[in-house]
Amino acid sequence: xxxxxxxxxxxxxxxxxxxxxxxxxxxxxxxxxxxxxxxxxxxxxxxxxxxxxxxxxxxxxxxxxxxxxxxxxxxxxxxxxxxxxxxxxxxxxxxxxxxxxxxxxxxxxxxxxx
Amino acid sequence: xxxxxxxxxxxxxxxxxxxxxxxxxxxxxxxxxxxxxxxxxxxxxxxxxxxxxxxxxxxxxxxxxxxxxxxxxxxxxxxxxxxxxxxxxxxxxxxxxxxxxxxxxxxxxxxxxxxx
Numbered sequence: 001x002x003x004x005x006x007x008x009x010x011x012x013x014x015x016x017x018x019x020x021x022x023x024x025x026x027x028x029x030x031x032x033x034x035x036x037x038x039x040x041x042x043x044x045x046x047x048x049x050x051x052x053x054x055x056x057x058x059x060x061x062x063x064x065x066x067x068x069x070x071x072x073x074x075x076x077x078x079x080x081x082x083x084x085x086x087x088x089x090x091x092x093x094x095x096x097x098x099x100x101x102x103x104x105x106x107x108x109x110x111x112x113x114x
Numbered sequence: 115x116x117x118x119x120x121x122x123x124x125x126x127x128x129x130x131x132x133x134x135x136x137x138x139x140x141x142x143x144x145x146x147x148x149x150x151x152x153x154x155x156x157x158x159x160x161x162x163x164x165x166x167x168x169x170x171x172x173x174x175x176x177x178x179x180x181x182x183x184x185x186x187x188x189x190x191x192x193x194x195x196x197x198x199x200x201x202x203x204x205x206x207x208x209x210x211x212x213x214x215x216x217x218x219x220x221x222x223x224x225x226x227x228x229x230x
Contacts, residue, residue: 002157033217043158043204043220056217090157097216100146100165100208105157 003027004106006091012112018079021109023091025072031055031094032074033103034066038087049074050097081113116141116209120221127195128229135190135203135224143211147188148218149179152202161203164188175199195228202226 003026013019025032034046036059045058049068060066063081068074078085088110092103117140127133139145146165150158162173169181179190190203202225206218 002159042222045217048217056215058217100163102148102160102163103218104160107157
């Protein structure tokens, strides 16, 4: 158990809908990352927050947004869903912002868009 | 810019034999290198990392990795493979240069299959 929790584990929804994925980092970790994993694209970095502030953006679509709350949990919002958004979404956390901090990954949320 | 390559999509090895999963990287400064393992329907788990110091790094579950600066490689190794080692392995690199990215770049992953 990495100490990172994600809910829900599975999500099935229709095209055009909006969903929210939730992540709680390990105790003491200030940095939260969101990743999308699909068979054809591999592991894609979406966005990073550090202590409540956005610090880095990756290949995140404009239809997607995220935030980190004062208690350090984070939410990833996906809207106007398309079939291609079906994937595993992972949250990870680390102690620091840079340097040699390793990441701890949650179990993921499997999103299926029908 | 930073990049990482895992040249093999799949590695097959017999149980009890040594295994190697290859990783090469490119950075402008000093590299921070990581290995992660992903079992089916699970998140990635941290195995080991190289930041500085001894080129041979020991990690979880009997795995080790050797940092080779001249060959820009960080291959993952284990002396004796177990069937339970079968999983997807990811190498990641972060550029330690001033102004380098906070975000590690992950390889595409290598599927390790250990045959009984």
